[in-house]
Each structure stands twice: as structure tokens, then as C-alpha cells.
Amino acid sequence: MSNRFLKIHPSDNVYVALTDLKAGEKLSLNGGSLTLVDDIPAKHKFLEKPLQPEEEVIMYGTVVGKALSPIKEGGVIGTHNIKHKAAPYSGRTKTYQWTPPDVSKFKEKTFLGYHRADGQVGTANYWLVIPLVFCENRNVEVISKAFIEELGFSKPDAYKDYVHELVSLYKEGKTDKLSSVSFQPTTANGHSRIFKNIDGIKFLTHQGGCGGTRQDSQTLCALLAGYIHNPNVAGATILSLGCQNAEIKTLRERFQALDPKGSKPVIILDQQQSGTEQELLTQAIQKTFIELIEANKIERKPAPLSKLVVGLKCGGSDGFSGISANPAIGHTSDLLVTLGGSTILSEFPELCGVEQELINRCEDDQAGELFIKLMRTYSNAAEAVGSGFDMNPSPGNIKDGLITDAIKSAGAAKKGGTAPVADVLQYAEYIKKPGLNLLCTPGNDVESTTGTTGSGAQIILFTTGLGTPTGNPVSQVIKIATNSKLAQRMPDIIDYDTGGIISGEKTIEQEGEDILDFIIDVASGKITAKAVELNQDDFIPWKRGVSL
The missing domain is CATH 3.40.50 (Rossmann fold)
Structure with missing residues (x-):
């Protein structure tokens, strides 16, 4: 592979620039030469041969576009001169033959994971708190505030300290010094972890469960059942309002299909049955804390790489x-x-x-x-x-x-x-x-x-x-x-x-x-993956409308 440009597949009619290339450069390729007629920024493509309108652009050995206007040999392609075109498809057209790679260096390797009763193995050990409907998001957030810092899962907020310093200067009338205040990241720990074998409590707030289509609610319940069944999860606390489309019975059915033996603890609370909000929240906190004690008893043990998903x-x-x-x-x-x-x-x-x-x-x-x-x-x-x-x-x-x-x-x-x-x-x-x-x-x-x-x-x-x-x-x-x-x-x-x-x-x-x-x-x-270090806990269920 040249360190300046690359032809990915032998049948391609474009090259990829691996570094910035300039118009007028003469490139040696395939025993011949090609002179660039445009600047080609790194990551962009240029043509091996000229194309006329409607002629196909081939890359990775397949059709990836068609020309909108004449494009010269050595010319750059972009939205100004090509548009999307894809190869058609139908049922299987040939039998696929595959040669697996050599895995001899990995055959004896294992990872240290959390072995679940159903045979799955987690790479982490989380407890989930999940609302079945957006009406319960606030209650989930109350539980989060009650648990996270007290159990030692919170991290020092350096940005809060940064704002505090800016406020102090403002109160002192030193606004001319605000732009010179530097941010100081902190690596100091907050409260010590109470449960050493639990990696965190995760709160999956969302905007679904009611007001959408029945299909959306069914899909949401199936998704949440999959999260509870995920091997990285020790168990879950579920908050329901009681009247939403995403019903408790639907979640139970979906989860039972995945875990018919009920091997994983799931706490389900219904606010309309609990009565006061205080009763709901104290039950949720108490029952969850008791289950966390049990979840903390599991420790990492060797597992084969076949247990990885x-x-x-x-x-x-x-x-x-x-x-x-x-x-x-x-x-x-x-x-x-x-x-x-x-x-x-x-x-x-x-x-x-x-x-x-x-x-x-x-x-x-x-x-x-x-x-x-x-x-x-x-x-x-x-x-x-x-x-x-x-x-x-x-x-x-x-x-x-x-x-x-x-x-x-x-x-x-x-x-x-x-x-x-x-x-x-x-x-x-x-x-x-x-x-x-x-x-x-x-x-x-x-x-x-x-x-x-x-x-x-x-x-x-x-x-x-x-x-x-x-x-x-x-x-x-x-x-x-x-x-x-x-x-x-x-x-x-x-x-x-x-x-x-x-x-x-x-x-x-x-x-x-x-x-x-x-x-x-x-x-x-x-x-620890960087996204985990940053508490980047993104969770958006797909409502079955159009999203690309």
C-alpha cells in the first residue's frame, strides 16, 4: 500500500488519498501514471479513468454512485459531480465459502467475568433502575440522588468547582479576571465504594411508555427485558405508574421468555398501588439496597472467550x-x-x-x-x-x-x-x-x-x-x-x-x-473504557418511526 493513496479493490475506478495531494501531481500507479487535475484532500477520492454522466463509480468492488457530469481522469469526486447509486439485491445467488482465521494464540485465553445463573457471563456488574413510563422519570432521579453519592458511585465535579471560582470572582467585582481562570481536572475520589463488586447503579430514564403507539410500548418492554437479561446486569428495580401502555404484565412476559427460571432478581413497584410517593420511594430504596447486598457477593472468575458478545x-x-x-x-x-x-x-x-x-x-x-x-x-x-x-x-x-x-x-x-x-x-x-x-x-x-x-x-x-x-x-x-x-x-x-x-x-x-x-x-x-470513565450513559429507545 502506498502511504499516499490506495486502491481498495482491483475492480475499483477510484483511489483514496491517504494524505493531501495537489493538482498537477503526477502519480505512478499500476505500471502507468496519472496526473491529478484537482486538489485531493486526505480521505477523499479521485478517478482512475474519466467518467461520463450516469456512468458508475466503483469502490470496495461494488457500485457506490454515478456521475452527474463529466469527470476527468485524476479528478476529485464529491456531491457536486456524483450521486448515490447502490447495487440491486435479491435472494441468495451463490454458496458462501469461508476460511476462518488462525486463532491459536487466543484458544487458551480467558477473561475475568461475572458468571450468571443462566450461563451468561458479564464483563461488568450493574444494577438497573428503570421507569416503565416517562411519568416515573422524576422518581427515578430522586432514587439516583439518594443512592449515587452515599454508595460511593459519584465522582467529584470539577466543573462545579470551576463555576464556584467564577462566581467568587464575580462577587468580588473582579470580572476582568474571569477569562484567565483555568479549569483544573480532579482525579480525587468522592465517597469510598460501599459495594466493591458492583460497578454502578444505572438509571434508564426515557420518554416512552405512554402516548405513543402500542407497537412502541411493546418494543420498549422487549428492549427493557433485554437490558435486564444482559449479562452485565445483576438485577433491576422497575417503577410503574399503573395506567401506561407499557404494562407490567407485558414486561414480565418479555422477560420470562428470556429468563424462564427467574434466575435474576427484579423488583417491580406500581405507584398507583403504593399510594403516596413517599411509600413508593422508600420501598424502592429499601428493596434495592437489600438486593445490592446479594449482588455484591458475586466476584469475577475466568470465562472462555466464547462467552463474549x-x-x-x-x-x-x-x-x-x-x-x-x-x-x-x-x-x-x-x-x-x-x-x-x-x-x-x-x-x-x-x-x-x-x-x-x-x-x-x-x-x-x-x-x-x-x-x-x-x-x-x-x-x-x-x-x-x-x-x-x-x-x-x-x-x-x-x-x-x-x-x-x-x-x-x-x-x-x-x-x-x-x-x-x-x-x-x-x-x-x-x-x-x-x-x-x-x-x-x-x-x-x-x-x-x-x-x-x-x-x-x-x-x-x-x-x-x-x-x-x-x-x-x-x-x-x-x-x-x-x-x-x-x-x-x-x-x-x-x-x-x-x-x-x-x-x-x-x-x-x-x-x-x-x-x-x-x-x-x-x-x-x-x-476502563473512556466512555465509562466519563459516565457517558446514553439511552434512547428507537420509536419505530423513521430514523436514519
Whole structure:
């Protein structure tokens, strides 16, 4: 690979600039030469051969767009001269053959996890407090204030101290000194942790449960049941008002389907039955505290890597995502699948254009047909409200080289590696099979990570080229940079840097293996993901309207 430009697939008619290239530069490629007619910013693409209007742009070996106007050889492509076009898809067209990677260095490795009675193993140990309806959000927040500091889960608020200093100067009339006050981060601990084996109490407030469609309430209950069943969760306290669409009986039914033996403690309180708010809150606090004592008795013990369920997500993507971080975690996924573990690839709007490849990789026709149905239903729903998958790339994506949804999707799909597709899951459906699973979620960062956790992921690998602080209350979200400049600029949110692939210092396979080692350390509690350190507990259930 040249350290200045890259042709990803032999059949491509575009190259990716790995560094800024200038108009007039003469490049040597494929035994010939090409003179650039435009400036090509790093992460953007230039044409190998000229294109006429309607002719196709090929990248990653697939159709990713078509020309709107004549484009010269060596010319840059952008929204001014190409538009989205994706390859058509149908049922399986060929039998898929896969050669698993060598996993000999990982076969004897384990992680230290929390073993649950149902056989799952958590990489963390949380207690959840969940409202079944938004009317209970305030009560959940009261419980949060009562518990967090007293149990030692709070962190010192350096920003509060910063504001205090600004207020003091203002009161003293020293407003001329306000701009010179510097922020001082603190690493001091607050109260000492009361329960050493509990990683935290998480409060999943939301705006659903009532006032929406019955489908939304059913989906919310299924999602919450998945969160309670997630191996990172020891148990949960549920607050209900009593009259909402998301009924207690629906949640119980959904959770019982996942945990028929009732192996996990769940406290359910109904405010309209409890009477006063004081009675509701004191019962919730008392019962939860007693269960925390039991949850604290579990300790980390070795577990095989086959017990890992890892989500695969990208957000704030750039033109390097599909050639560094995404294929790197794709290799990590292949390693985990070979070891008997599970991975979950989400974001269906970002699989547009690579459908046929994924259909052909499905292990059976049923999974392939479900994938087709979900993709077409989702696409039609978007078009029905005047949108479409072609509108998926954000302004930041486009600025950094992801010109069409098909370009973005072809690179995003690399997160799924090359393993066969074991199963296709609808939103809020819990994982059933080991191997690579496709999960129907939006591309929206938080709606997607929220859904992936509800399907059983203990850890989520989240690649980013632009930077995003997204986290989750239950899954440990590991942020992986596509380029070293981002990792250096935002070290407070980035956990791992795959920029070595762009510079040529490391291969995709080397990074994939190193990422798996990193996962093992996070899963064992030896490394804390940055999103966890920042208490980035993002939780937004997907209401089944259109969200890209």
C-alpha cells in the first residue's frame, strides 16, 4: 500500500488519498501514471479513468454512485459531480465459502467475568433502575440522588468547582479576571465504594411508555427485558405508574421468555398501588439496597472467550473508516466467531449497497429472506416520509470523504468481517445464536448502541474518524479511532488508535488481534473504557418511526 493513496479493490475506478495531494501531481500507479487535475484532500477520492454522466463509480468492488457530469481522469469526486447509486439485491445467488482465521494464540485465553445463573457471563456488574413510563422519570432521579453519592458511585465535579471560582470572582467585582481562570481536572475520589463488586447503579430514564403507539410500548418492554437479561446486569428495580401502555404484565412476559427460571432478581413497584410517593420511594430504596447486598457477593472468575458478545458500531465516520478501524474490528469479529463467541453488526441504513454480499453470507435462506424484508420495509418507510437511505451521510461524513450512502455503507459493512451470517435480528430481539448476527437498528449512534445492548452485547466496539463521546449505561463502549490525528486530539474519549494501518506500520490483521487483547482486558476489569470513565450513559429507545 502506498502511504499516499490506495486502491481498495482491483475492480475499483477510484483511489483514496491517504494524505493531501495537489493538482498537477503526477502519480505512478499500476505500471502507468496519472496526473491529478484537482486538489485531493486526505480521505477523499479521485478517478482512475474519466467518467461520463450516469456512468458508475466503483469502490470496495461494488457500485457506490454515478456521475452527474463529466469527470476527468485524476479528478476529485464529491456531491457536486456524483450521486448515490447502490447495487440491486435479491435472494441468495451463490454458496458462501469461508476460511476462518488462525486463532491459536487466543484458544487458551480467558477473561475475568461475572458468571450468571443462566450461563451468561458479564464483563461488568450493574444494577438497573428503570421507569416503565416517562411519568416515573422524576422518581427515578430522586432514587439516583439518594443512592449515587452515599454508595460511593459519584465522582467529584470539577466543573462545579470551576463555576464556584467564577462566581467568587464575580462577587468580588473582579470580572476582568474571569477569562484567565483555568479549569483544573480532579482525579480525587468522592465517597469510598460501599459495594466493591458492583460497578454502578444505572438509571434508564426515557420518554416512552405512554402516548405513543402500542407497537412502541411493546418494543420498549422487549428492549427493557433485554437490558435486564444482559449479562452485565445483576438485577433491576422497575417503577410503574399503573395506567401506561407499557404494562407490567407485558414486561414480565418479555422477560420470562428470556429468563424462564427467574434466575435474576427484579423488583417491580406500581405507584398507583403504593399510594403516596413517599411509600413508593422508600420501598424502592429499601428493596434495592437489600438486593445490592446479594449482588455484591458475586466476584469475577475466568470465562472462555466464547462467552463474549461484542457489538460492532461506527459513528462520526470519515474517509478512513472503511480502510482502517472498520476492517480491523471486522477481523476481531472473525476471530471471536471462530472462537465460538458472538458479534452483532447493526445500522441497517449503513448496509445499503452491500445487501447481496450479506444475503449470500447468510447460513440459511430464512435469515436471508428476513434481512431482505427488513431492509426493504425500512427503506420504503424512509421514502414514504420524503427521506431515504441516500440521505444518511451527515455533513461531517461528506466533508471527510463519505460522499454517498453506498460509499459509507460499503466501508461500514467491513465491521462485520468475512464470517457467515448466523442470524438476523429485529430491533429489541435478544441474540440466540453464536457467530455474526445482523441487528436492525438505525444508524443513529445512541439508538443503535441502545438496541445492540438490549440484544445482549456486553461490549461495543465503536469506530470513529471524527470523534464522538457516545456511551451506554450497560455495555462498555470502546472507542476506536480511524486515524492518529483524532486519537491525539481527543485522548479523553478515544481508547484505541488504528492509524498505524494508514501509515503502513501495522496490518489490519495485527490491529484486529491487538483489539481482541484490548477487549479481554476491558472485559476483565483491567482497563476502563473512556466512555465509562466519563459516565457517558446514553439511552434512547428507537420509536419505530423513521430514523436514519
